Amino acid sequence: MxxxxxxxxxxxxxxxxxxxxxxxxxxxxxSIAATQHGDAPVRVEHVTAGPYRFTVSLYDDPARAGFALPFTIVPQGPVHGTLRYQVTSVPVGTLLPENKVKMEGNRLATLVRDSVSADPQVPGGVQGAAEITVQGLWKLHVLVDGPAGQQAFDVAVTATTLPPxxxxxxxxxxxxxxxxxxxxxxxxxxxxxxxxxxxxxxx
Structure with missing residues (x-):
């Protein structure tokens, strides 16, 4: 037929x-896979901020510009009380008005408040996804508020673009x-x- x-x-x-x-x-x-972290971190940083000690795990290194960077923050040692975290993705460069930053190569970026949620597997730990919008040097600025007061620390991040x-x-x-x-x-x-x-x- x-x-x-x-x-x-x-x-x-x-x-x-x-x-x-x-x-x-x-x-x-x-896009969905970019916001989910795998079983093993790609990069691990041990950080001391005043009386606090943390392990910061990044699940992409270098980060991919335009995609979220999954991370976890785990306190080292016993946790006495509640820890509250505030994480901000900060582009490295010259600060301009309205929270804009002029980065190397005349790229413009803005500070981004990142979302974090409690890590069900780690007491006092959190997991989140950092918004890295532009290629270049960034840092995750972490503000921790707990029973021993408020402290802050930074974790350097390099963002690259996907091959065209x-x-x-x-x-x-x-x-x-x-x-x-x-x-x-x-x-x-x-x-x-x-x-x-x-x-x-x-x-």
Whole structure:
């Protein structure tokens, strides 16, 4: 049994739609994975801030600009009382008005208050995701408030960008919706052209 031409166009349109859906799902998966830390940290820093001692674990090093940087902060030694943390992603450079910072290479970035939540596996520890928006040198500024008073410390972070995709590949991916629309319109035109003419009415 021969397949109609219209059926081939519809199959082409379906294939393009599936390709676009796969690309979208991959992008979503990469974004979600970037905010989740794995089993083993990539970099571990031991920090002393006044009477407090902490282990800071980073799950990406260098960080990827435009993606969240997962981290954990774990107190060393027994914790007597409650520890409260405030973490801010601070770009390194010249401070400008409105919390903007001019970084090396004339890149502009802003200070970002990061989200933290209690780590269910570690008493007194927290886990979070630092927002690193621009390529360059950053630091995580951690403010700790506990029974022994308030202390602060910094953890240096370097952010890099992902390798650029080839220009031809970017154009090919970006025009997937256009390809689908063109195929759809051509299929509709062929379908209309193949319609049988209505019989002439008899007088």
């Amino acid at each position: 021969k397949m109609k031409k219209g059926g081939k166009w519809q199959q082409c349109l379906l294939a393009l739609s599936i390709l676009a859906l796969i690309f979208l799902l991959v992008e979503i998966a990469v 995709i080839p220009i031809w590949s970017g154009w090919l991916i970006g025009f997937i919706p256009v390809y689908g629309i063109v195929v759809f319109l051509l299929a509709q035109m062929k379908h209309k052209g193949q319609r049988a003419p209505l019989p002439a009415s008899r007088v």
